[in-house]
Amino acid sequence: MVSVTESLSWRVVGTSPNGKPYTRWFPSAITVLRRLPTGRQAIFRRVWSRSGQRRFGFAFYAGDETISDALRDLAGELLGPAPHFLEMHPLLGEHDRLTIQHQTFTRNFWRVDNIPDLTRNLFGASRYRKDLVKAVARARPLGLFAAWSMRGLVPTDWVITLLQRHTATAEDHRLDGWVRQVPQSDLRPHLRGLDEVTLRRLTRNVTGLTSQQIRDLTWMQVAPPVRLRTWEELHDHTARIDNLARRARQRMRSAGSEVxxxxxxxxxxxxxxxxxxxxxxxxxxxxxxxxxxxxxxxxxxxxxxxxxxxxxxxxxxxxxxxxxxxxxxxxxxxxxxxxxxxxxxxxxxxxxxxxxxxxxxxxxxxxxxxxxxxxxxxxxxx
Missing domain, CATH: 3.40.630 (Aminopeptidase)
Known part of the structure; x- marks a missing residue:
């Protein structure tokens, strides 16, 4: 296994109590760029504080802009060019857009290059079915996020019904902008308290299942459950309760000195x-x-x-x-x-x-x- 290492240190020059000059070196950071057996390049980094304690260590794939030009050039000579992010994660879009999206959901796409494996990652091996794979392959990203949020709350047949309402080509998984449709926060808490009739209606009627409404919904306070017919009704009901809660919190803050x-x-x-x-x-x-x-x-x-x-x-x-x-x-x-x-x-x-x-x-x-x-x-x- 070939690797390239860059070490950074502090040099401290001073005079000891007995009058003798000294020079001391303290480690600052060590960066190792290594080619893995798969052919991909990974960066391993350790950073130390001035007191000598290790502050943190982490690993990530090559392509990061924070590594030095010297290390990048030397690694290019010894290890060859680093693969593009899409080569490692072909079902995902641009890397920088992932950092602000729902990490638990998008992590299911990492290092996956086929729909069957993606289906297992999203819904588990126990729910894996061929018709579920076909539905995942054709589903729109937002529908896939909603279906993933319902995993375990409804039967697999209902999940497939929801996915089929968002039919699209499999190329949608590779569009640069698709990840932006996925909200940052979790939708599942808003679904967990709903009764079976409402969940069944939401899998059949996708009115209101838009990126804007779902993104708004995930940022709101979970509302007491009521029987609903559509995603739009779920959004409007939750928004009403959330607005009332904000006004109540303002009143509570004004009364806080007496509580x-x-x-x-x-x-x-x-x-x-x-x-x-x-x-x-x-x-x-x-x-x-x-x-x-x-x-x-x-x-x-x-x-x-x-x-x-x-x-x-x-x-x-x-x-x-x-x-x-x-x-x-x-x-x-x-x-x-x-x-x-x-x-x-x-x-x-x-x-x-x-x-x-x-x-x-x-x-x-x-x-x-x-x-x-x-x-x-x-x-x-x-």
Whole structure:
């Protein structure tokens, strides 16, 4: 294996305490350009601080502009010209555009020169099928990103349906600009809470599945799930909740001087979000506008708790079965947090199975549910 090494050092000249002059050398950086067995060139670099401790080390493929001209020229003589990035990753576009895109998604394309291997990287060997390979080969990049975001959440047949709605030629994978269609942030959190009916609709109806709308969506706060028909509806619903959340955060900042122990309150609210053993989805309200939505859906007065929500004197939960709001809960902040109310729509008691499932979830999250609260089975609401 042939390699070319460049070493940089600091020279320190001084006089010792006994009056003798000295010259010392300290390593600064070592760069090694090496041709790998595959014929590609790789750069390995180690950098040291002035104290002698190694600051970092890394490796990357040749073509980087930071290596010196002398090292590049010598490597060209001994190792030959460095291959172009597209020669190493033929299914990707220009390298500089990858640095600002979704790294986990684009990494599936690295060192892959055929669609079957790309399909395995994206969806896993257990979901590999010939019809999935054909759909990947013809899919548009944005559709491929959306389908990849749905992996494991829907059956493979649904993934194929989504990909087929974005039919295009396989050359789309090599267009210089295609990577720009892929957003920087993750789409999956916006899909994970949706019910099966909505996910099925999104794989069939791709209205609104555009690069601009999906890029906007990935930057927004995840919204409480509702039943939707199209990607456009998902975008508009999430945008509305995100705008309301920003306005609520502004109000919270203005009230921040009167709110004590905000870090603990935020931590408690985050811990109360999740999925129960029977699949109910539990969300914590962070802005008053969410309470308005819950109040309209459940026909209760939860929106009157706006001041308590803003000042951190109460935690309010919405419990969903699929896309339907089935219950709300009021929790008094701790330590430890205490359950005050757990009621269904119209302030009615929940069925025992739902009630026990939610109580078990809250108990597992550190909430004291042993006391008397409105909605407890066997108790009468005040």
């Amino acid at each position: 004590h122990d905000r870090a603990r309150i935020d931590s408690e609210r985050s811990a109360l979000t999740g999925i129960t053993e029977r699949g109910l989805r539990v969300f914590t309200a962070t802005e008053p506008e969410t309470l308005l939505d819950w109040g309209r859906a459940a026909r209760n007065c939860i929106s009157s708790y706006e001041q308590g929500l803003l000042y951190g004197t109460v935690h309010l939960l919405g419990i969903y079965d699929g896309g339907a709001l089935v219950a709300n809960a009021e929790i008094e902040p701790g330590p430890p947090p205490n359950l005050r109310q757990l009621l269904g729509r119209f302030n009615k008691h929940l069925p025992r199975e739902q009630h026990d499932d939610i109580v078990a979830f809250l108990t597992g999250r550190g909430v004291d549910c042993s006391g008397t609260y409105e909605g407890r089975i066997g108790c009468t609401a005040a």
